[in-house]
Amino acid sequence: MRKASTIFFLVLFVLAQTELHQLMKLPVLIEHFIEHRQLNSSITLLDFLKEHYQGHTVMDNDYQRDMQLPFKTADCLTAISFVFEEPVSIEFEQQVAEIRKEYNLHKGSFSSSQALHSIFQPPRHA
Template identity: 50%
Template sequence: MKRALHILLLSLYLLSSTELQELAKLPVLFQHYFEHKNLDSNITFFAYLEHHYNDIPHTDNDEARDNQLPFKTHGLSATNALSPALPPSFGLSLKKVYQILPKQKILINNDHVPNSAYAGKIWQPPKSVILS
């Protein structure tokens, strides 16, 4: 019961605050494909995807229907719209910060290397065990 509740809450959170909500629009993708398939019976699914998702705008006079497809519009999720961290008009510019460190000599001290008789045995291949 507790596990089912956790899965339900995680699913609700992911669908409402991430782009996973676009997966709910997958039936529209297939419905629109079959609409195009009725108009042109030679179109393949990959040609349909290329036609609708490439950078070149296509002209088939159904822009309202095309905007219902998954990942076609960029909606604001609840976390982006209601974030208390930054005001909406706050301009954020990220710059790389470089810090030049002076070269330092690294002294290697070999005094701490163990001289145990077992230290060399870890690099040996495993021995086969014969049980009789």
């Protein structure tokens, strides 16, 4: 449900804020091409597109119909403003806290030679 609503709102935003909503007028383009084809059967799609989109717009009998074609008029006005500010530099003072702890793991009367002497002894005969 969330995915579907996200896609819906994304499509709604794109169609409202860009000229992509002009693509919804493609059926009008096809119908108008068929109308021209009925008047002149030798006209190709490329000739039709050149006539209606390349160069100066001709004020002929079907001018109102020509203006209904996609991308003939711009009806999407979107004002987008960007604000650029001077970057602010923030400096932090690095403070190093040093903690010294001394641990005495050995007793003062501890002798390492005595410990080794009691652990490592030669083998005994039975």
